[in-house]
Every structure is written in C-alpha cells, then in structure tokens.
Amino acid sequence: MAKKHVSELKPLEEILTVWDVLTPDERQFLRNSYTVHYFKKNEMIHCEGEQPTHMMILASGKVKVFKEGVGSRSQIIRMLKPGEHFGYRAIIANETYNTTVTAFEASTVYMLKAATFLSILRHNNAFCYRFLEEMATDLGASDARTVNLTQKHIRGRLAEALLILRKNYGLEEDGATISIYLSREDLANLSNMTTSNAIRTLSNFVNDHIIAMDGRKLKIIDEEQLIKISKMG
Amino acid sequence: MAKKHVSELKPLEEILTVWDVLTPDERQFLRNSYTVHYFKKNEMIHCEGEQPTHMMILASGKVKVFKEGVGSRSQIIRMLKPGEHFGYRAIIANETYNTTVTAFEASTVYMLKAATFLSILRHNNAFCYRFLEEMATDLGASDARTVNLTQKHIRGRLAEALLILRKNYGLEEDGATISIYLSREDLANLSNMTTSNAIRTLSNFVNDHIIAMDGRKLKIIDEEQLIKISKMG
DNA sequence: CTAAATTTGTGCTTTATAACACTGTTGTCA
DNA sequence: TGACAACAGTGTTATAAAGCACAAATTTAG
Incomplete structure (x- = not known):
C-alpha cells in the first residue's frame, strides 16, 4: 500500500x-x-x-x-x-x-x-x-x-463552515456528500463553537431537512436554505 | 489653515x-x-x-x-x-x-x-x-x-484593543495618554462588543486602577495588568 | 476479542453579553 | 441662546451559547 x-x-x-x-x-x-x-x-x-x-x-x-x-x-x-x-x-x-x-x-x-x-x-x-x-x-x-x-450566530457559523468545506473539497460521486469527514469536534473548532453545540446544531439542520447525516458523512440537501442561514447570521 | x-x-x-x-x-x-x-x-x-x-x-x-x-x-x-x-x-x-x-x-x-x-x-x-x-x-x-x-472575554478584548492602539499610535508627551481619541462606539467596534459594554468595561478598568479616563483621553496606568488581562482572555 | 478510550448524543444549569429603555452631558448650528 | 442631535453612562431584562454531567455508540489497542 x-x-x-x-x-x-x-x-x-x-x-x-x-x-x-x-x-x-x-x-x-x-x-x-x-x-x-x-x-x-x-x-x-x-x-x-x-x-x-x-x-x-x-x-x-x-x-x-x-x-x-x-x-x-x-x-x-x-x-x-x-x-x-x-x-x-x-x-x-x-x-x-x-x-x-x-x-x-x-x-x-x-x-x-x-x-x-x-x-x-x-x-x-x-x-x-x-x-x-x-x-x-x-x-x-x-x-x-x-x-x-464574531458576529454570526451558531447556525450561521456552522452553515458557513459546511459551505466552505463543500467549496474546498467538493462532493463525492453521489453529488451530495461533502468529500471530507470531520469529527464533530473539528467542525466545532472550524465554526467557533463547542462540540455539544456543533452536534446540536447539526441535528437541527437534519430536522429542518437542510442536511442529511450518516456518521461523519454530511450531505447538503437544501443548499439555498443553507446559504440563507449563513448570510443572515 | x-x-x-x-x-x-x-x-x-x-x-x-x-x-x-x-x-x-x-x-x-x-x-x-x-x-x-x-x-x-x-x-x-x-x-x-x-x-x-x-x-x-x-x-x-x-x-x-x-x-x-x-x-x-x-x-x-x-x-x-x-x-x-x-x-x-x-x-x-x-x-x-x-x-x-x-x-x-x-x-x-x-x-x-x-x-x-x-x-x-x-x-x-x-x-x-x-x-x-x-x-x-x-x-x-x-x-x-x-x-x-472570538475566544477572549470582553475584558480581554478591550485590553487588547487598548494595547494595539497604544502600539500603533504611541503616547502623548505625558508618556501615558494614548495618542488617539476614539468614541466609545468605535472602541466597541474595534473590540467586538456593544457600546454599553465598552463603557462598562472601561469603567471597570478605571475602578481597578488599570487605566485612567478623561473623556476620550485614555491613559494606561497598569500596563502589566492590562497585558495580563489581554492574554488570559 | 475483550477492555479501554474516544466520539457522539442529550438534558439541565449557569453565565456572559446583547438588547432595551432610560437619564444626564456635551457640542453644534440656525 | 435655545433646540436638537450625538455621545456617555447605568440599571434591568432577555437569551444565546458555554459548561457540566452522564449515557450510548463507536473506534482503537493490547
């Protein structure tokens, strides 16, 4: 190998x-x-x-x-x-x-x-x-x-991080899953929040049908909404 | 003129x-x-x-x-x-x-x-x-x-802003007053806080004998302490 | 293959700080 | 000079997010 x-x-x-x-x-x-x-x-x-x-x-x-x-x-x-x-x-x-x-x-x-x-x-x-x-x-x-x-709220910061990751690493063959698998902790450190809040906010996004999760695999379902959340703060 | x-x-x-x-x-x-x-x-x-x-x-x-x-x-x-x-x-x-x-x-x-x-x-x-x-x-x-x-608390952020201002603009002839007079609002916008909190925190610093105020003129009294606050967050 | 360690997930509590609503002060300019 | 605007200051309330504790799931290592 x-x-x-x-x-x-x-x-x-x-x-x-x-x-x-x-x-x-x-x-x-x-x-x-x-x-x-x-x-x-x-x-x-x-x-x-x-x-x-x-x-x-x-x-x-x-x-x-x-x-x-x-x-x-x-x-x-x-x-x-x-x-x-x-x-x-x-x-x-x-x-x-x-x-x-x-x-x-x-x-x-x-x-x-x-x-x-x-x-x-x-x-x-x-x-x-x-x-x-x-x-x-x-x-x-x-x-x-x-x-x-500094100025956006948790949802806005996490939304932004997801969009940046997608932009930087792109998507897998399925055309939805972001091509990088981060721990919740890393996601939190990227978005300036605690691990608990990263977990909670991800769950919220899933409930709101904005993303889908499978362990560390994240799919963006409703991109428009995600962009909106990221812009509004 | x-x-x-x-x-x-x-x-x-x-x-x-x-x-x-x-x-x-x-x-x-x-x-x-x-x-x-x-x-x-x-x-x-x-x-x-x-x-x-x-x-x-x-x-x-x-x-x-x-x-x-x-x-x-x-x-x-x-x-x-x-x-x-x-x-x-x-x-x-x-x-x-x-x-x-x-x-x-x-x-x-x-x-x-x-x-x-x-x-x-x-x-x-x-x-x-x-x-x-x-x-x-x-x-x-x-x-x-x-x-x-993002990570420091209000006192740490304001302390840092004051130190940056002093470093950038220097002191007046008295060797203490920072050579730039900012409104409380600008000071707040520099330190990522609301105007009220900038006012409050400045007052706290005065009470703690870390700085002295005369309107917009700010003097650093206890630099060591200010650096400490800025470092600790 | 089991034990330990790490990661994930959830509920509850606490706290830092924003938001709001005022009052007092100073400066400006018509 | 008097009215109005901008600024400084303070108390109260509301809330977003951290902190903590703990359980469940998953990964790693011996």
Missing part, C-alpha cells in the same frame, strides 16, 4: 501551480532541492512558535491549519487539499509560525528550504507576484472570516 | 516607505502620476463592494478600515496612521473592496492608479517583495485577531 501510495504521487512540477513561471534553471534547481515527507494521521507537521525552515506543498492527503486559543480551545484557520502551499507566510514575514499544522489524514508533503524559496521569490518577479496574489486573496478571506465568526 | 496643512504635507517620496527600491525612472513616473485628495472627518474614502481604482497612501490624518457585519454592527479591522498603505489588497487579489475606509479625522491621501501600481509590482521585484512582506505580516495579524476576538 505504501508502494502504491508512492507510485500515485504526482511530481513537484505537477503539483506546484506556479511551476510555469519558473525559468528552466530554476526548475532544475527545484527538482534537485525539494524533499518528500510522509505524515501519519494526526501527526504534527509544524507547530505554533517554531522557527520556519521550509516552505511546504501538500502533495497528497489533507491537513488542518489551526491556532491554539484560550483554554485549550483551538480555532481551525483553514483546511488544505493537495496542491496548496503552507508554512511560507512566517518565512516571508520573518516571524515564527503563528499556526500549527497537523495531518488530518495520512499526507505527503514536499518541502523546500526557506532559503531556496526566498531566493526564487527575490529573483523571479512572476513567482513573487503569484504569491502576492495568493496572500492578497487569503488576507481578504481572513478578514471576512473574522466578521463571520 | 488649509494652506498650512498643505505646506506641512510630506511629499510622496518621504511618505512612501518603499520609495528607495524604485529605479530613478520609476520614481519620476510616480512623481508625475499620483494625485492628492483631501477628506473631511467621517468622509468615506472607499466602500465595501466597489471596484478598486487606486492604491492609496495616507499622507496625514487617521483613517479606519472596517467591515459592515450582521445588522448594522461594524467591525473595525484596523486603524491607519500616516505612511501606511491601503486599498491595494483588492487590486492585487482582483476583487472588489471587502472593507470600507473612512477618514477618522481630516486626512490627506495620495492615490496611485491601480494600473500604475500593478505595473511597478510586475516589473520591480524588490517593490513586489516589500508588499509581499507587508501582506504576510498583515495576514498573520489578521489570523491572530480572529482568535482574540
């Missing part, structure tokens, strides 16, 4: 979305300098407060990015899927990591030394601009999320 | 912190292409949902950046002081503005056409990198703020 996993792994050039803006030299350089790392489910990839050493690209699996808050409550900032980058913000800002990243399921990560990454950023303008764009988009999303999480 | 104002105004090259990474050609280009705009107190500079047209640099005054939330509640994202840039995130992300900016006091703004700004970003790598750095720092701050606003 491990073998199969490896053979299925896409090379860096297919997973790195900014590959095409690199010069042939830079590409060759990258091919020789990245390393591959495997993480088991729940294994930590990097931790809040640590010095960043690598820019990372998720090759396979799913990871969650979160911050430890007050009194063991944690806030999931975002969930990543293959092809997405992480761990580079702290490198650029010259800070320590301000989030922790753990493998949500068994995952493969390509790592690029911070110095290598910085060197390309500083020499290839198109590459730099791509990350500027990405960061600009993320910053907008982060500010929007702040208001969503 | 208006005349005095103008004569006091620093030219673009002194206020634009990234000026030194520009080529002589770019500098000349900028000198000829920026425009100066004056805004009265409470006047809107740009509005959420609008198409961005200019990158802006605050030359004098103070402005607040905020998002309209659920039911006329607004969340102040940040307060700017002269020398800081704004309005460029939406240009880079190719989105409409997701925040509204209004002059908090009479302010002067240098504006640079979006196309001009983008052109320099795309041709001058050092310039691009400077904005990448700035955005990386802001993104970290935004995520930290999300957790602060």
Whole structure:
C-alpha cells in the first residue's frame, strides 16, 4: 500500500501551480532541492512558535491549519487539499509560525528550504507576484472570516463552515456528500463553537431537512436554505 | 489653515516607505502620476463592494478600515496612521473592496492608479517583495485577531484593543495618554462588543486602577495588568 | 476479542453579553 | 441662546451559547 501510495504521487512540477513561471534553471534547481515527507494521521507537521525552515506543498492527503486559543480551545484557520502551499507566510514575514499544522489524514508533503524559496521569490518577479496574489486573496478571506465568526450566530457559523468545506473539497460521486469527514469536534473548532453545540446544531439542520447525516458523512440537501442561514447570521 | 496643512504635507517620496527600491525612472513616473485628495472627518474614502481604482497612501490624518457585519454592527479591522498603505489588497487579489475606509479625522491621501501600481509590482521585484512582506505580516495579524476576538472575554478584548492602539499610535508627551481619541462606539467596534459594554468595561478598568479616563483621553496606568488581562482572555 | 478510550448524543444549569429603555452631558448650528 | 442631535453612562431584562454531567455508540489497542 505504501508502494502504491508512492507510485500515485504526482511530481513537484505537477503539483506546484506556479511551476510555469519558473525559468528552466530554476526548475532544475527545484527538482534537485525539494524533499518528500510522509505524515501519519494526526501527526504534527509544524507547530505554533517554531522557527520556519521550509516552505511546504501538500502533495497528497489533507491537513488542518489551526491556532491554539484560550483554554485549550483551538480555532481551525483553514483546511488544505493537495496542491496548496503552507508554512511560507512566517518565512516571508520573518516571524515564527503563528499556526500549527497537523495531518488530518495520512499526507505527503514536499518541502523546500526557506532559503531556496526566498531566493526564487527575490529573483523571479512572476513567482513573487503569484504569491502576492495568493496572500492578497487569503488576507481578504481572513478578514471576512473574522466578521463571520464574531458576529454570526451558531447556525450561521456552522452553515458557513459546511459551505466552505463543500467549496474546498467538493462532493463525492453521489453529488451530495461533502468529500471530507470531520469529527464533530473539528467542525466545532472550524465554526467557533463547542462540540455539544456543533452536534446540536447539526441535528437541527437534519430536522429542518437542510442536511442529511450518516456518521461523519454530511450531505447538503437544501443548499439555498443553507446559504440563507449563513448570510443572515 | 488649509494652506498650512498643505505646506506641512510630506511629499510622496518621504511618505512612501518603499520609495528607495524604485529605479530613478520609476520614481519620476510616480512623481508625475499620483494625485492628492483631501477628506473631511467621517468622509468615506472607499466602500465595501466597489471596484478598486487606486492604491492609496495616507499622507496625514487617521483613517479606519472596517467591515459592515450582521445588522448594522461594524467591525473595525484596523486603524491607519500616516505612511501606511491601503486599498491595494483588492487590486492585487482582483476583487472588489471587502472593507470600507473612512477618514477618522481630516486626512490627506495620495492615490496611485491601480494600473500604475500593478505595473511597478510586475516589473520591480524588490517593490513586489516589500508588499509581499507587508501582506504576510498583515495576514498573520489578521489570523491572530480572529482568535482574540472570538475566544477572549470582553475584558480581554478591550485590553487588547487598548494595547494595539497604544502600539500603533504611541503616547502623548505625558508618556501615558494614548495618542488617539476614539468614541466609545468605535472602541466597541474595534473590540467586538456593544457600546454599553465598552463603557462598562472601561469603567471597570478605571475602578481597578488599570487605566485612567478623561473623556476620550485614555491613559494606561497598569500596563502589566492590562497585558495580563489581554492574554488570559 | 475483550477492555479501554474516544466520539457522539442529550438534558439541565449557569453565565456572559446583547438588547432595551432610560437619564444626564456635551457640542453644534440656525 | 435655545433646540436638537450625538455621545456617555447605568440599571434591568432577555437569551444565546458555554459548561457540566452522564449515557450510548463507536473506534482503537493490547
């Protein structure tokens, strides 16, 4: 199975979305300098407060990015899927990591030394601009999320989380089930509420025929209603 | 007075912190292409949902950046002081503005056409990198703020707001009064609470000898305690 | 394959904070 | 100068959501 996993792994050039803006030299350089790392489910990839050493690209699996808050409550900032980058913000800002990243399921990560990454950023303008764009988009999303999480009520926050998950991970073949199975606790940490309230609110949504549940599998039944709840707060 | 104002105004090259990474050609280009705009107190500079047209640099005054939330509640994202840039995130992300900016006091703004700004970003790598750095720092701050606003209690949120204001605007000559006078409502919108609760909590801080108040003038008396409250939540 | 640990689900209680309804104060401008 | 608006302050009530306790179901591990 491990073998199969490896053979299925896409090379860096297919997973790195900014590959095409690199010069042939830079590409060759990258091919020789990245390393591959495997993480088991729940294994930590990097931790809040640590010095960043690598820019990372998720090759396979799913990871969650979160911050430890007050009194063991944690806030999931975002969930990543293959092809997405992480761990580079702290490198650029010259800070320590301000989030922790753990493998949500068994995952493969390509790592690029911070110095290598910085060197390309500083020499290839198109590459730099791509990350500027990405960061600009993320910053907008982060500010929007702040208001969503602080001002909306429980139902609105959970509705929003479900819509974000669907948008990010898509649906399974049945065209309804969201392609990621989260524990109630993670769902709560994503929506800024307690586990009990996540459970209760999910049940309410089922009663209101807005979603259907089968364990951790969640289907969106009445999308329109869900959007409405998410907008109203 | 208006005349005095103008004569006091620093030219673009002194206020634009990234000026030194520009080529002589770019500098000349900028000198000829920026425009100066004056805004009265409470006047809107740009509005959420609008198409961005200019990158802006605050030359004098103070402005607040905020998002309209659920039911006329607004969340102040940040307060700017002269020398800081704004309005460029939406240009880079190719989105409409997701925040509204209004002059908090009479302010002067240098504006640079979006196309001009983008052109320099795309041709001058050092310039691009400077904005990448700035955005990386802001993104970290935004995520930290999300957790602060969602998980801390009222006292912690207000304490944090006061510390941020002091850090950003500094102190007056007396070495204690924070150099910005906000209404209780703005203080509330900064700390995600209602105006009544901002008033009440400020009074509590005064009773606890943590701060001193004189109208809108706020002095931090017991900084250590304030930091402690802000950390504990 | 059983025991332990984790996750899910539910009801009850408590509490933080919003909402509301006032009163007093200050500032503005016609 | 007097009227009106905006702001500051306070008490009371209402309520959303946290906290807690516990049972049932499911997963993990020895």
